[in-house]
Amino acid sequence: MPTVVLLCHGDFPRRKASLEALRMADHLVCCDGAIMELERFGERLPDAIVGDLDSIPAPLRKRHARLLHREAEQETNDLSKALRFCRRHYPRCTLLILGATGKREDHTLGNLAILADQENAELWTDYGRFIPCRGQCAFPVSPGDQLSVIAPSPRTPVSLEGVRWPLRQQPLERWWQGTLNEATESSLRLECPADQPVLLYLPWPEAAVKTPLPVPRDLPWKRVHFCGAGGVGVSGLAHLLLDAGVEVSGSDAVDSPYLEALKSRGARITVGLATEALPGSSLLVYSSAIPAGHPEREAARRLGIPQCRRGEFLARLATRFRHVVAVAGSHGKTTTTAMIAHLLRQAGKNPGYLIGGMPVGEKRNAAWGDGNFLVTEVDESDRSQELMLPQDSLILNVDDDHSWAIGGPQGLQECFRRLARQSLRVHAWDSPLLRSLLEGHDNARWLPDPLPQDALPSLKFPGLHNRRNAYAATALLQLPPFSLTREELQKGLDSFPGVERRLQLLAAAKPGRFLYEDYAHHPTELAACLEALRERHPTAPLTVIFQPHRPERLLRYGRRFAEILAAQCRQVVVMAPFMAWEKEAPEASPHALLQELRDLAPRLSAQVFDRPPREFLPALLEMWREQADAPESVFLLVGAGDIGTLSKLAKNSLAP
Numbered sequence: 069m070p071t072v073v074l075l076c077h078g079d080f081p082r083r084k085a086s087l088e089a090l091r092m093a094d095h096l097v098c099c100d101g102a103i104m105e106l107e108r109f110g111e112r113l114p115d116a117i118v119g120d121l122d123s124i125p126a127p128l129r130k131r132h133a134r135l136l137h138r139e140a141e142q143e144t145n146d147l148s149k150a151l152r153f154c155r156r157h158y159p160r161c162t163l164l165i166l167g168a169t170g171k172r173e174d175h176t177l178g179n180l181a182i183l184a185d186q187e188n189a190e191l192w193t194d195y196g197r198f199i200p201c202r203g204q205c206a207f208p209v210s211p212g213d214q215l216s217v218i219a220p221s222p223r224t225p226v227s228l229e230g231v232r233w234p235l236r237q238q239p240l241e242r243w244w245q246g247t248l249n250e251a252t253e254s255s256l257r258l259e260c261p262a263d264q265p266v267l268l269y270l271p272w273p274e275a276a277v278k279t280p281l282p283v284p285r286d287l288p289w290k291r292v293h294f295c296g297a298g299g300v301g302v303s304g305l306a307h308l309l310l311d312a313g314v315e316v317s318g319s320d321a322v323d324s325p326y327l328e329a330l331k332s333r334g335a336r337i338t339v340g341l342a343t344e345a346l347p348g349s350s351l352l353v354y355s356s357a358i359p360a361g362h363p364e365r366e367a368a369r370r371l372g373i374p375q376c377r378r379g380e381f382l383a384r385l386a387t388r389f390r391h392v393v394a395v396a397g398s399h400g401k402t403t404t405t406a407m408i409a410h411l412l413r414q415a416g417k418n419p420g421y422l423i424g425g426m427p428v429g430e431k432r433n434a435a436w437g438d439g440n441f442l443v444t445e446v447d448e449s450d451r452s453q454e455l456m457l458p459q460d461s462l463i464l465n466v467d468d469d470h471s472w473a474i475g476g477p478q479g480l481q482e483c484f485r486r487l488a489r490q491s492l493r494v495h496a497w498d499s500p501l502l503r504s505l506l507e508g509h510d511n512a513r514w515l516p517d518p519l520p521q522d523a524l525p526s527l528k529f530p531g532l533h534n535r536r537n538a539y540a541a542t543a544l545l546q547l548p549p550f551s552l553t554r555e556e557l558q559k560g561l562d563s564f565p566g567v568e569r570r571l572q573l574l575a576a577a578k579p580g581r582f583l584y585e586d587y588a589h590h591p592t593e594l595a596a597c598l599e600a601l602r603e604r605h606p607t608a609p610l611t612v613i614f615q616p617h618r619p620e621r622l623l624r625y626g627r628r629f630a631e632i633l634a635a636q637c638r639q640v641v642v643m644a645p646f647m648a649w650e651k652e653a654p655e656a657s658p659h660a661l662l663q664e665l666r667d668l669a670p671r672l673s674a675q676v677f678d679r680p681p682r683e684f685l686p687a688l689l690e691m692w693r694e695q696a697d698a699p700e701s702v703f704l705l706v707g708a709g710d711i712g713t714l715s716k717l718a719k720n721s722l723a724p
Contacts, residue, residue, distance in 0.1 A: 206256065420440075463502065
């Protein structure tokens with residue numbers, strides 16, 4: 069079938085495929101404003117120039133007089149006029165539209181609504197392809213291709229199969245209008261009402277970061293319910309909505325300071341089930357710990373309330389900010405995110421931020437700010453970082469953590485590769501692994517590795533890993549649009565308080581007893597934590613109470629944990645693994661780690677405590693008292709699970 073290329077305006081796509089289509093089209097029609105750029109292109113003149121012709125300079129009007137077709141109706145836009153012309157003169161041709169994104173937001177949305185009503189038409193922009201769909205449609209794709217479905221008419225129910233996140237009669241006014249979904253098969257199956265056509269958006273691979281539609285700043289939800297609201301990530305999202313004026317309800321199984329902070333701001337929070345709070349909610353957001361059969365999720369299904377995961381909801385909110393900074397990595401992203409947010413705030417900016425931990429001295433870990441910047445850590449553990457479209461991504465490291473849950477080492481690496489590909493700029497340490505992951509990225513910025521010691525910023529807390537993260541944060545913030553000076557950055561670092569549970573001092577007593585806690589739950593993190601402690605206490609005897617986080621890590625890293633602890637400690641207590649939402653795994657035994665410790669260091673004092681961590685408090689206090697006369701001794705509670713409960717109890721018991 070012959071092809072007509074319709075050139076909408078001067079910013080026609082400059083991709084090779086688009087230019088080749090322009091050269092090879094059977095017919096070429098351009099809206100009046102496009103003729104000037106087409107002349108500069110210089111490789112082909114149109115068969116017709118359509119529009120009111122007012123924007124064409126007089127010399128060009130005279131030169132191309134025989135090509136001019138005046139369409140002066142003011143109630144229709146240029147695309148409508150050109151489409152009417154094409155259908156009249158080339159009725160049996162396939163139509164390929166180049167451009168049409170418009171100079172204003174209302175132009176773009178109007179053009180897309182017009183396109184949705186076309187048949188045998190397709191729109192190409194520098195973002196990607198827009199294909200009108202109505203009724204039942206199927207499209208060939210490749211697994212891994214990204215896509216989105218966009219409804220110019222609100223509340224259009226759409227079903228989509230062959231993708232990672234299928235849609236089933238989903239009203240699209242509540243669905244993402246960016247690059248959210250991913251093909252998992254070689255064909256997409258889409259269904260929508262014949263009288264409510266939609267657009268299938270397929271971005272070019274190198275342009276996935278670009279948001280194809282202007283996103284309204286006003287949030288579309290009146291009230292959002294959070295299931296698992298006591299989690300640090302979910303509670304942070306709730307704070308963002310409260311800042312934006314959205315009503316919040318939520319629940320969690322146990323009370324916590326995170327829930328109390330939400331209650332104090334007027335959120336309707338329940339400890340236990342809160343199904344009675346669901347009616348009237350626009351959306352339910354749930355944490356990864358909440359299964360599909362949870363009573364609140366079941367109730368939401370019965371009420372027709374849409375649901376989405378925490379990471380997906382973060383990606384939706386992020387589109388409301390003008391500039392998004394995503395901090396990624398297997399280790400260090402919480403502290404680095406907190407550091408970047410703190411530096412911007414100290415420099416007089418008002419950023420939005422979402423931190424996966426509580427900054428020391430703060431009462432919440434998230435804020436909306438002024439809507440300009442959003443600084444957020446993103447999560448590889450459930451691959452939800454692949455939903456983000458950041459302007460800047462900072463990838464701190466890629467280590468073998470979470471890989472067992474997301475497709476092995478290849479799945480983990482692809483997760484970071486995808487985030488980088490969707491970022492306008494990506495910042496990473498210059499290592500062989502990261503070089504291979506980011507190969508071909510047009511705007512990768514490399515942090516020199518190794519760094520000379522005099523290049524590392526100074527901090528008031530120890531640890532080479534912290535200084536490296538500070539270097540990465542300050543390197544990013546010296547670039548536009550942040551443009552902070554080195555003096556501003558160092559002043560901000562001097563006042564950075566750190567993050568709770570990251571080598572945080574809980575108690576100290578004379579002559580030299582210190583109790584710390586740390587969130588480390590991977591061998592790399594444990595080694596960095598102990599090395600930082602040794603900077604501050606080079607020769608002090610060290611007692612570590614360690615809780616492995618999830619059985620999988622104990623099975624995978626037991627030997628490495630043992631080697632690190634045996635090399636640094638005088639005494640070790642191993643807790644039973646924190647299960648999170650996993651089932652019991654008898655083979656993941658703390659006694660196996662104990663045996664590894666005894667094999668490596670026969671003189672090391674080591675024991676297992678396989679009851680809840682809170683029950684270890686009397687033994688910990690007794691160990692603390694036994695060191696009352698020692699010149700110096702250091703205790704460390706370490707792990708990401710409910711050992712945090714023991715930390716709180718110990719801090720309260722040892723408070724002066």
